[in-house]
Amino acid sequence: MLKTNKKGNWFELTIPEIWDGISIEELFQKKWNSPKKLTHQFRMEQKVLVNGQKFPWNKPLETGYKLQVKLFEEEEINIPPHYMEISILYEDDHVLMLNKPPYLNTHPNDLLKDTNTLVNAASFYLQSKGEMRNIRQIHRLDKDTSGAVLFAKHPLAGAILDRMLESREIKRTYIAIVHGLFRQKKGTINEPIGRDRHHATRRRVSPTGQKAITHYQVIKEVPKQQLSFIKCWLDTGRTHQIRVHFSHLGHPLVGDILYGGKPLVKRQALHAAKLEFIHPFTEEKIICHAPFTDKPAIFKDIDLNHI
Structure with a gap:
């Protein structure tokens, strides 16, 4: 597990020994598989520092260096917030995992008219915590399907998790x-x-x-x-x-x-009973089980911890 920290708008990561000699460019392109356009944006807008200073993107990083990435900026909200009770399975500075109840759409089909969805509820939750950013849905479930749904809290997490889903590194x-x-x-x-x-x-x-x-x-x-x-x-x-x-x-x-x-x-x-992946920013193995919520129960005598 990597040593990380949040300092205001900045995400700080201590370069581990196994990353000694890697460059910022290699970190974005190979470790995180960040899209070229987004990587270019971080570079041009100087949203990456090393030990609090500008640092050449192709220069090797050393063990113990503090890499700072500006990830937690406020955004113009384009997903209308809508309050409803939500069940949180996992949350940190980068991701949010919710247990979707049945009979609820994952996302709106019309942003203005259709606000009673899990995405809108997640948007409300984020804003209620003072995190003025757009929530990013990584995958979806049918309206009548229940269970674990993964969201990203900022653009880089969203891009990385999208690629991980494509390459089957997120197992559902x-x-x-x-x-x-x-x-x-x-x-x-x-x-x-x-x-x-x-x-x-x-x-x-x-x-x-x-x-x-x-x-x-x-x-x-x-x-x-x-x-x-x-x-x-x-x-x-x-x-x-x-x-x-x-x-x-x-x-x-x-x-x-x-x-x-x-x-x-x-x-x-x-x-959707179980969701597991290696966290892209901490390298921690995340395994979440989503409890059944139907009343009366549909899935009887199933131990989720053994699936």
Whole structure:
């Protein structure tokens, strides 16, 4: 874990021994994989100092040097704040992870009209703490899906986490209840997903669709009701991926009427139960479990700490 500190608008990082000889340029480009445009902005606006002074971007840094990066500036807010109770799973100076309840949109479709979303609630929370910055959503969940959603608190964190999501360095594990019992208790679904030409919102497995890979494992069965509880994790993040893939296998999600599930519960039985990644600014391993919030409970007798 790296030694870091927040000093006003500045993030301070003590260069560790394993980074001895790295330059600021290499740190931004190779360690953080920061986009060129954003990196250029930090350079031109002199938002990076070493030991409180200007420092050549291509000059090697030494162990113990204090690197300061101006990350915590105020921004013009473009996401209207909206108060609602939120459940915080993890928070520090760079990221915020919330447990999204079901029946709530992750983000607004119309910034001005649609303010009752998790993004608006996160914006309110940040501003209530005096952090006048725009919250940045890293990924999303369907309206009826519950569980862990990751946000970034500043542009550099947002850019780095976006790249980490693309390169599958952020692992999300879901719990779902599906119809039917599996012969194969563990497997991988590798089927491309595209739009359904006959339905505006539905997706389908299609040879011309985008690559989509879902791994799964059965964790509990209810033979009398012909139901299976599964955990699954994704190599890709296609719209409705889990719902489409299991429907395609003949095991639609319980409650997912759009894809053939029966309305045994009021929503699709899908929960983003676990989110894990290596923190880009501290190198700490972050593992968060999102508790189930449904009342009455949908996911019964599932120990989240063992998924």
